[in-house]
Amino acid sequence: MSGLLRICTAGSVDDGKSTLIGRMLHDAQAVYEDQVTSVRAASKNRGAGPIDFSLFTDGLKAEREQGITIDVAYRYFATAKRKFILADTPGHEQYTRNMATGASTADLAILLVDASQGVKPQSRRHARIAQLLGITDFVVAINKMDLVAFNRDVYERIRDEFLDILGGARCHAIPLSALQGDNVMGPSPNTPWFEGPGLLEHLETVDVAHDLTAQPFRFPVQLVMRPDHQFRGYAGQIVTGIVRVGDLVTAWPSGRSAHVKRIVTHDGDLDMAFAPMSVAITLDEEIDISRGDQLSGASSPPHVGNRFQAEIVWMDERPAQPGRVYLLKHTTRTVAAEVDRTLALNQIGTATVAVTHPLVFDRYENNRATGSFVLIDPATCFTAGAGMIAGLGESDRTQPNSPISAAARLAHLARGASSDAEAIEAVERALEEMLT
């Protein structure tokens, strides 16, 4: 069992999410005494009992004043069996991007629902975002059971509705009261009909076998290290798979292969390394490799291409528009990119993405690290979109309405650049691309 479980939480406004997390931190003794004292003082006049557990997590002044959570907060706690990193993400419609952010690194999502309110459109949306971001393990936390007198029928109805929404995902539904602590730490006398483990016990023991080492070897190069004339190493983090000294690896997009000569670390050379280690690799032959290139196992090559289909979550107030040029960061490479459709803030949709320089990628469902990218607005530098590669452009050319002509593309590139030098560089690169 892995020693570290990454969790994200989602729920609608007033489902009591911050209260549940505050309760978990408090009951797992991850909240310190002086924080309890300051929260107890601040809880007066807020009408949420002697300790308002949401105050442990609502970190920003504006949030405490408005009584809502407006930004992702990361929390850390441990039990005897596991360490946890928990991303507390807000339930408001306008902050969908935070939900996607929290889910992007999570192994498991806790979906919170108010038993007295039932499943809301927001709950469905959160479940969908979590699934879109690759989460396959869920806890449905049916909260405020005290408001429905711990009624078993209410629990079962909501549970079944979620099982339906989540399709084939693995799902554990728990009836609880975050305010009173029922089924958070241990079993509650109020739900004798509930046999499953309580929330923390489940989180301690659930096996979310995302075995990164079982996937093909992928190593995006971060830096080429040349401390002297003798040494030429490629520094990076193994995102999936295993590599051994002597393995034949291929550098993409060039497609040239060589054998691994050394796996270098500050703690000494290794015979073998695996995800998610950060190492430096040297090869037995000099091949031209730079930042943004990828080493991968010779037997299961990644895709290389300039055009692909992706699911995109749009996170910027300025909508995505065809014809605008964005910067696209994928693994360790940043390129210019265009999308073929409009997307408004918080909208999620499938788009064709065209890039100026070939990317080395996998489908997101096969590899979260090499299948994901962000789109950056070059004018504001804001991270405007998050993308998950769904398919190859070539095999999906069913929409003839969006070919980006060479001249139009170059013009967009030039317009989108922030300086003349950048424009020249972008156009040159694109021209080279088109002519070779």
Added chain:
Amino acid sequence: MATVLDTTHVPVTAAPALRLDHLRTLEAESIHILREVVAEFERPVMLYSVGKDSSVMLRLAQKAFFPGPIPFPLLHVDTTYKFREMIAFRDDMARSVGARLIVHTNQDAIADGTQPFAVGTQRCCGLLKTKALLDALQAGNFDAALGGARRDEERSRAKERVFSIRDASGQWDPKRQRPELWHLLNARLRPGESIRVFPLSNWTEIDIWQYIHVEQIPIVPLYLAKEREVIVRGSSLIVPEQSFVPVLPGDKVETLRCRMRSLGCSPCTGAIRSDADTVPKIIEELIAVRQSERQLRIIDHDQDASMEMKKREGYF
């Protein structure tokens, strides 16, 4: 009932088990962040505060760029009120890792007699820490500053990004933070903007101590318990290194077995009573003691939402 992890003796992946333990997972993630900074920025600098987190960050930097040297300088913002042992330790460390050390002090403020009992802690921090830091970053023309802050330290820090953008005057706007998905770090800056980078974002205090233990990282001896002469003021223990620290009615000067849980300026950082004179004993003590580490830092409590206000102004 769950208890905090019993981790005095942490299993470390030495033999090739195909699953990294949590400490090595955090290490790999931090190395990735440090390398992204060097790849994406022209003139990074590492804020070296001499504390335990800085010591861990320095070791991670050695690992990230091995077999090369650390490719950026270290910057220490010296208020001149740091513990004397910290300064000696700082100079030794910089020498032993072979890094360039820049020390910056707001000399004008010191010449004007700035100290916490004369101008108050808020103004003192503003001049000697925040302003000094911003001036030093500008003087060095640094475009990225690496800091050892952790999200588990304080609740506004829990919302901090790994790549945290500051405007032209070095200030933080918590409502305009960029989403950070996967491990994709957006390094693009608009003219005048700069960035603070926190490679230890996901580490907790106990992770830091476990890592110091397994890596045998040198730390300032002030972290370890021994007999020290302190001023006992209510529940605070103050080490009287600076002559301007007044002895108030009711204060008692005593020699106690104590240690520092976090290191800052001697007049504003309290000691705790402790027998923990080794790193494993500190870890045991942390598991048992339930006081958050910044409680002893007077500056966090001097106004409502204190840390958030300082961060907005440009403090780390």
